[in-house]
Amino acid sequence: MFFLPKVVVNEEDKGNFATGETAAAVPEGHSEDDGHDHGTAEGGTADVHVAASPEQLMELATARARFNKTTDAQARMRIAAELAEAYATANKYDSAGYYYEVAAEARGGEKSYKKAGDAYYEAFTFAATQDRANQLGAKAREMYEQVLKNNPSELDAKTNVAMTYIASTNPMQGITLLREVLASDPNNEKALFNLGILSIQSRQYDRAVERFRKLVSVNPSHLEGTFYLAVSLAETGENEEAKALFNKVKSMSTDPALAASVDEYLAKLN
Structure with missing residues (x-):
């Protein structure tokens, strides 16, 4: 198929969610090694769309150095948010998630945790291995749980949580969540699309x-x-x-x- 659904299906569930077609491997949006175990992909990346330019890499290295040297809490939070934006622009979503999380933990608030969850979720959708998908999916859920705790009606976050479960050992929990989204909003495009894709995968x-x-x-x-x-x-x-x-x-x-x-x-x- 021309469009590939953004989900990694757990090996144990391939019988239930088989596509009948061989999906091309999607390279992972990952970070350069910056001293944190939060985003280094296994096997690297080959897609030009996820490769940062030399200028972007230089800016990121400079910002990381500022972040590591700064001891003032407010300044670190501000630099963390800037780093997250820069990583997202460079399509290094796992590192963007990490620094959005740092900023969210310092700042708090639904919007901050939503940004962290969205970045981790984007990295999850490009995960090249099941282990990586599990790790990034768990981080996305952790951030979205903070969002849903304060705003249970945030259906975009709930839909993304559902899709991380679809790729886990508990796919039915994800399907249940997608159905809950449609019960709240029968016209929710994201939930309709993902349930449609899952129906195709299960034939x-x-x-x-x-x-x-x-x-x-x-x-x-x-x-x-x-x-x-x-x-x-x-x-x-x-x-x-x-x-x-x-x-x-x-x-x-x-x-x-x-x-x-x-x-x-x-x-x-x-």
Whole structure:
């Protein structure tokens, strides 16, 4: 498939969440070694989009040195927040999470912990190994728990917590949380999309059609939702509607790789 769901499936659950396709390995957004055991990836990274420029690396090294030398608590908090932003800009999300966490612990507040959780979650989605996914997923949950403790209705945080459980040894807890999100907000796009993806992974295409049909009714311009609705319809034998939607996808994007993927599906349906 052209779009790859951002989730690492636990080895023990591959039978329940099998995609039927071989997903390309996604490089991990990770930090350079800065003296903390919070973000060093196993095996490094090969994707140009997660490689920091020499200028960014120099700025990060300088900011880290300032952070390590500063003893004033307020100054360390401010520099930690700046470091987190810089790491996020450089796509080194695990290190961004670490420094957002440092700032959140000093500053407190829902927004601070949400930033830390979001950064750890972003790193989680790029985890190259199950162990790394478990580690980063646990850190994301830890930060989001602080958010949900003060604001249980923060559905974005709850949805991300759910997805970390999907990749753990307890995937049903994640599915339960996603259903709770939809019970609170039936039009929640993120929950609809993720439940649709999980239905495809478990080959429950009728359920996938239901989820993605709802998603595109909520947001007709949702490119991934339209694509996966077409895929699900093709798998359930609704070829004519699938073909119409695949052609709609081509009109929604100028991405040549996506167009090529759609053409492959159309060739199979014709």
